[in-house]
Amino acid sequence: MTPAVSPDRRRFLTAGAAVLGAAASAQLWLPAAARAAETPLPDGVFSLGVASGDPLPDGIVLWTRLAPDPLNGGGMPARTVPVEWQIAEDERFRKGVRRGLAQARPEYGHSVHVDVRGLRPGRTYWFRFRTSGQLSPVGRTRTAPSRLSSGGQLRVALASCQNWQHGYFTPYADMLAQDPDVVVFVGDYIYESTPSATALRKHEGTGEPYSLTQYRNRYAQYRTDPDLAAMHANAPFVVTFDDHEIDNDFAGEIPQDPDKQTHDAFVARLTAGYQAFYEHMPVRAFAIPDGPHIQMYRRLDFGRLARLNVLDTRQYRSDQVTSQEAAKSPSLTMLGAEQREWLLDGLHGSPARWNLVASQIMVAETDLLIGEGKQWFYDAWDGYQVERNALMAEFAEVRNPVVLTGDRHLTMISDLKKDYADPGSDVVGAEFVGTSISSNGDQDQAAFRKEWDPRMPDNPHWKLLDAHRGYHLFDLRRDGIDAQVRIVDTVRQPTAAASTLAKLRVESGKPGVHVV
Template identity: 80%
Template sequence: MTAAQSPDRRRFLTAGAAALGAAATAQLWLPGSARAAEGALPAGVFSLGVASGDPLPDGIVLWTRLAPDPLDGGGMPDRSVVVTWELAEDERFAKIARRGSATALPTYGHSVHVDVRGLRPGRTYWYRFRAGGQISPTGRTRTAPAPGSTGGSLRVALASCQNWQQGYFTAYQDMLAQDPDVVLFVGDYIYESAPSATAVRRHEGSDEPYTLTQYRNRYAQYRTDPHLRAMHARAPWVVTFDDHEVDNDFAGGVPQDPAKQSPEAFAARLTAAYQAYYEHMPVRATAVPSGPHIQMYRRLEFGALVRLNVLDTRQFRSDQTTTQAGALSPAMTMLGAKQKKWLVDGLHGSPARWNLIASQIMMAETDLQIGEGKLWYYDAWDGYQAERNALLGELRTVRNPVVLSGDRHLTMISDLKADFADPASAVVGAEFVGTSVSSNGDQDQAAFHDEWDPRMPDNPHWKVIDAHRGYHLFDIDRDGIDATVRVVDTVTRPDALFSTLSRLRVDAGKPGVRTV
């Protein structure tokens, strides 16, 4: 499964997919009452590019946002605009599979989310949009394999934590060359921090975003990054958010600084942040926010090979503790009762060979105390240990569980233990904490290892720790997962060099991870 293999080297090719045949061409028409007003549009309406996401066996979400002046509210007239779209089986659009129309509404920042159905499973498609006589860049996407299909493989890229001010998003340049089937982004797509005069690239605006327009401008700035925009147009993404899409270290309805943000003010900020998130992500209408709430945890299936459980570890969590006693309290929850039941039921009822859990924050223990005693990282699952330990207990009887996380701005790859207080306890799974795309910038690697290597004896479940920027790549088949940690030499220049830091393997039927 190397990049030198053919483009379809790891695609799902099943008899069931072939038997379905080509999807019929369809034209969707808006009723007369819903037709948007016609009229000339400013040039450059597709400045933010295109994207796709949440692949199903017969469907995909296609996204764009009309924004000729992206850093100043979008620059669109205050009216609805008809956007036509088409999706084809070839890059030249000679064989159209689906086409139709959508309405870009001012209410949603003139974003477009088209949930296309009736497609072939495990199939590559190309798509584009038109509005006001202008045509978008072409995107490429792929549907999930047919339900129950066996064999084949899946290439997944794991990314998180892209801070505009702390570096260029050159990781996506390398990711593009690796040609993943799907990109899994587990949080911190934007950072809400105020502009810094010493930044590698300065944030727009004059302060943190609080209003809808301010969040729209921040997302739009990130979408102008050419490497990020190109990767969005290359493969479908599955996304979830962490804290910086709203406010650093927020928990549920509690902001980082309650003394400075009243409950009413923070509810308004959540409302703006969640709407801007929806407007800029290739997600389905199930994610349309309802005030200060958004439905983000969900499940995606990739044949009989992979079930992907995407978590929301921000909206339902208890406020972070600051003590060991608090971390051990059974009252502390990361998921909330409803989401936890949904996850456990989905794991035990899964027909898939591999059960992946996309968790924004690290599940394995981080003991920061060298020698006797424990000092935990409370914002992660270490601060919610009763719930974490109960979940690890459930993993004992789950087929091939693997957790994919972010947040730490480090590569931290671990065995998941039934009881981290007992190093001899059973290994129940594996976790890959992906490093950041750019957050924390270029770190001093020698200084990092001088600080962190002495903690390895207190964390024997850690297999790899590192502080380079980059992403993780997973080639998944029935027999195992081959993981590659790809890193860049710097994020301070757009012409970074890429290399492989580490290769690892998870074997089916053998919980845990080993270096190769």
């Protein structure tokens, strides 16, 4: 996948190219003479920490953003600032591997994205930044295994839906202790909702974000959560967005409330929201937005053990329908023709034992109607029946497809069926809908069971439902995937007790999932 490069992007890419091949050196930092002309910056430029992402066998993206006043536009002078970076094989930086100079530009919120190459596969590295005499926290990251590696183990954490106002991000503290190789985040990194006077933690600002500065402030607030910051500093993330990074339930360039947001106004909002997303995520330069568009679907390989296909189920979808008949229209699309072809090519041509699909929204059927008939959840794949069923037919020809999903604020683990209208239809894969990090807060478990348990007979493909906050943890090996549903007892306090709610297993060559 090679997106077209606009002139603005070309300038950015050219400016960043110098950092890719910086040679190793015993003297990791640049000479003092190279920094003599620097104008001192305000204290606290690394308030938003460090992160890494999108691991390759020979490369990783290193991220930071200079923001001494993070909730008020960043607080940086309106000039380009040179930022030194270094990456080493040890946390004391005695075994330096690469170093270089990146440019933190005001037009990108003084964010820094360093695409380091020339690293060794399957290795742990440490990294940090420095500018104006200030040193960043140290980050730890890991490259993907060699492309020809067929054995070993991969530990993956699945996270989504972290609403600042609903609670602390305490599940990340347990995730950190579980030490995943990579974190897959499938959407709703921020919420665009207005500040609430009754919220546990109040959103910054005075309303929903619309401008670039407002989105920057909202992302910066979320980045100050200590558990999220610690997790970013200790493992690479693979991120995609859902709706709340922009506007609830939007589809393409259609807002949730088109009677209140004109097309031009919403395009401006998309432009601001996508740029702020890029500025705060450890993604490569292909994701630099082009106005109201951003390249987000992409593919990462972890040797021959796993292939991860990251979807974008927002930018190319048809608007949501509101009836069962409308959901059956063959004209509706979730992925768009180009992304759908890209996905199928990647699945059918995959050399991997496990073919993972990161989908922001649920693929398996949700029948909300108790008894005869069906009532679907139209914002999910249920609202795009023809394309979903065609995808499930393709899954039947794919080796070990497993979908990793968010959005629902619930743990919903299911068999994927070739045809949900036929109870005897073949199982073609498994889906793990991860619960939220904090969204919905500490949910009333008795009320949840009263509402959802009666629906279980109408959804026999569901294997596990739960409403605790947390995340999912997967250990991938050639013979199977061992999954844990990790939950916390509360998100209403800065610390929480974590436990394993359930263990599940997916066997290689046997589609579906079962509770251990």
